[in-house]
Amino acid sequence: MRRDRLRRRRRWWTVVGILVVLVLAAWCCSLVFGRTYYPPADVWRVILGEHVSGASFTVGNLRLPRASLGLVCGLAFGLGGVVFQTMLRNPLASPDIIGISSGASAAAVFSIVTLSLSRTATSAVAIVAALLVALVVFGLSWKGGVAGTRLILIGIGVAAMLTAVTNWQLARADSWNTQQAMRWLTGSLNSASWTDVLLVAAALVGALLVVVADFCGQFAFDTRYPVGVVTGVLGAPYLIYLIIRTNRSGGSL
Numbered sequence: 001m002r003r004d005r006l007r008r009r010r011r012w013w014t015v016v017g018i019l020v021v022l023v024l025a026a027w028c029c030s031l032v033f034g035r036t037y038y039p040p041a042d043v044w045r046v047i048l049g050e051h052v053s054g055a056s057f058t059v060g061n062l063r064l065p066r067a068s069l070g071l072v073c074g075l076a077f078g079l080g081g082v083v084f085q086t087m088l089r090n091p092l093a094s095p096d097i098i099g100i101s102s103g104a105s106a107a108a109v110f111s112i113v114t115l116s117l118s119r120t121a122t123s124a125v126a127i128v129a130a131l132l133v134a135l136v137v138f139g140l141s142w143k144g145g146v147a148g149t150r151l152i153l154i155g156i157g158v159a160a161m162l163t164a165v166t167n168w169q170l171a172r173a174d175s176w177n178t179q180q181a182m183r184w185l186t187g188s189l190n191s192a193s194w195t196d197v198l199l200v201a202a203a204l205v206g207a208l209l210v211v212v213a214d215f216c217g218q219f220a221f222d223t224r225y226p227v228g229v230v231t232g233v234l235g236a237p238y239l240i241y242l243i244i245r246t247n248r249s250g251g252s253l
Contacts, residue, residue, distance in 0.1 A: 027071055097156065098159065100137075104129055108126040109181045
């Protein structure tokens with residue numbers, strides 16, 4: 001049994017190592033290759049902040065933000081998928097299968113076609129709708145507990161209804177709004193900027209906070225505390241600070 005455990009662990013680390021190498025290789029290739037080829041040395045100089053004729057704009061302003069946004073979005077997609085499958089113990093469980101993605105899509109199309117909201121507002125509405133659909137599917141699946149198969153079947157039905165709503169909205173929209181909505185639905189990294197990379201949603205900040213808080217909870221005090229206690233202690237003063245700053249600046253909560 002110990003040998004099997006060591007073999008599985010060794011295989012796991014091998015797979016992870018290969019995937020990391022492939023991800024980095026794909027990211028680097030997206031910076032080097034394109035309509036114009038730039039040597040890796042020039043790309044590295046651009047990353048370090050040096051000015052390289054031609055490469056500074058193409059790599060620094062176009063390729064690097066796009067490749068970085070694709071990287072972090074891909075990480076989020078992969079993590080979201082494995083969380084669903086692990087939590088529900090079913091390989092079919094994913095946000096698109098159980099209706100969550102369909103809810104976000106229907107809300108986004110409504111925001112674009114009917115409300116003409118901005119990209120940021122559209123994304124916010126889509127996130128809220130996805131959470132609401134998740135609650136609805138969970139509630140409809142509850143019967144003394146939630147079975148993975150029941151949740152998936154109900155989710156498929158909800159997804160079908162919401163997809164019909166999305167198609168109906170697209171059918172009645174004008175050509176310009178239809179193009180915008182289809183671009184949102186299919187997903188695109190066009191016009192990616194560092195602002196978009198920084199938004200994705202701030203995940204590194206959260207990761208740093210949790211890791212540091214867990215370390216402090218284990219070793220900074222005489223008693224070991226759960227990570228949630230430390231994050232709560234850190235988060236409450238910061239929330240008070242934000243409220244005070246908002247009031248002083250004349251803003252509203």
